[in-house]
Amino acid sequence: MTVNATAPARPRRTRGIEAARARQALWLLLPTLIAIALVAGYPLYRTFYFSLFDANLTSPDQRTFIGLDNFWFTTEDGVAVGFLQDPKWWGAVKNTLLFTVVSVFLETVFGMIIALVVNSAFKGRGLLRTAMLVPWAIPTVVSAQMWAYLYNDSFGLIGRGLLGGQAVLANTDTAIWALIAVDVWKTTSFMALLILAGLQSLPGDMYEAADVDGASKWTQFWRLTLPLLRPALLVALVFRSLDALRVFDVMSVMLGNVNAASTSMTGYARQALIDNQLLGMGSAVSVAVFLIIMVIVVIYVTAFRVKFD
């Protein structure tokens, strides 16, 4: 009897504890949620809001609602004024995607090689691990300016020395490759660091067993290291791809803001918003950048089943 009486009470009590815990968690999370809403949510909302208006940066108070005209609109005279009708925007999208695909691919390959090297035991490994982070530690604005000097056609080590007076940065078609080189130089070490962290979580005895079974180093890499490294690698890839898609600083410093607008989506957004003072148009471009990045992330996460936990 007594047993029967207490039995149903027990789960009710644990439910109460769980509910209390959930409530507690909510209260503890509340400050964070408010902070996120204020610093991320509100600007995002304002961006979406202004993308539907014809507004000027210098006087945002005088705005008129124009719906999606910032994206696509043709005037009575047949003039296309929406930014999606601007070939320059599509050039920026193309260049950004090219930049992302090539630089992230190269960074992953080189990062993997570097990580494998510094993961093996040898003298001076600690020093090497620190040294490889130097390019990553230099602020992008500084390293970009440094590379701009290297590429200079009249005194640069690369522009004058290696290429004999060619100006690679002069033309956006050649400049994009120069920019990819800079990004690979800078971010490979970051990729290597992420991969190295993944490598160090792999059990050493597994390789001993593989050695006993007579598997070659090559087989070990393809059959053991790579599959086990997959989760870490994918997270690293997502991070780098997102970074590369919203690249801005390298272009802005090395090419100047006008040419940056035809090489990166964010540069195009900045030009519309700041240089041209088109608050509405600039917001619309920012929304497009946001959507493009979101779609790519969703594809990434679902296609590769990336787990962030």
Add this chain to the structure above:
Amino acid sequence: MKKAVALFSLSAAILASSHAGAVTVTLACGDVGLELKMCKEGAARWAKKTGNTVKVFESPKLTNDRLGLYQQQLAAKSSDIDVYQLDVVWPGLLAQHFVDLTGKVPASEVNAHFKGIIDANTVNGKLVALPWFTDAGLLYYRTDLLKKYGFKAAPKTWTELALMAKKIQDGERKTNSAFSGFVWQGKNYEGLTCDAMEWLVSFGGGTIVDSTGKITINNAQAAKALDTAASWVKSISPAGVTTYDEEAARGIFQAGNAAFMRNWPYAWALGQGKDSKVAGKIGVAPLPSGGARNAATLGGWQLGVSSYSKNQDAAISLVRYLTSPEEQKIRAIQGTYNPTLPALYKDKDILAKNPFFGSLYSVFTSAVARPSAPTKLKYNQVSQAFSTAVSDVLNGKMKGQQAVAKLATDLARIKGRGW
């Protein structure tokens, strides 16, 4: 104890007196060549005279970057900067953020400046800023090299310039592989708009958008002007000229690695400096003609007082001091900054230091304005579309005719429902 009290009351008295009228005014100065140094010195002279303090805000070098920064400050109604240094094409863009100086500055003081520049600073009857120095594109050349290769005078036409530059370049390359004939501002930014305006007008190709707001760029003379400029790249100008701004061009010329340079007057004083390899060997002439006329783009900077300034009276006093004849004379002598006061072009001290001021007076007074007045708030977009089209021609992506046709379409897009 007595001592301490005395000391305390003394310092309190000093504090009180300095608080009474003295304020701190922030002045945003440019940083091209000697600009920043001279700006600081001029501000310090005013501070000493009035007992106020001046803080100098260092702006970015490139004018486009500067505008972006200022617009953000002004849109946020920030009171951080009291006095802004404004490019001659900005008053139309920024007028609403500046104090109307009409009535606050005596009319005689305003009328002492070139009328054209005062007009450029007047938007809908509001005097947005006072002129500080004016600018016009000039052709710099190496007098020693011209003599060495048997030329008697500076080139009168672009064809002549190309021939001379080629001959000098071929000769000098034998001993100096980094030598080039002609350097200018080819980077895709406002500076390229200025350079290309000069080509356009000198060939009779119009001014992109005419004074009534009609887009006039799509014409054969404009196309010819751009094609001519494109022919210089890699022949008499280095391949990298399409990445040069004012300072990059000056660096090459001043290192003795160029025969001709297109630049603003400020480059003269620096070229005669101690660290210049070409001091004493520089000549200045009007830019060559393309068949129609000699043309120089009107540049120059003004000083305006922000409406959001908390110390407007002190700020206006600073602007009046910096634009005064005494201050403009110092700047003309030390930094070749062209005065905006006609009277100073007859000043003996200035002419002794800058002999070309007198002979090129007409270049400065007849300089061509960029189409900032008819295109109003959209000037910056027009200028960017133009410099991008020019850049495409210089980089060989397009021929002049194709570029001006495409530019006309782009400008129509920018114009949209109207300027």
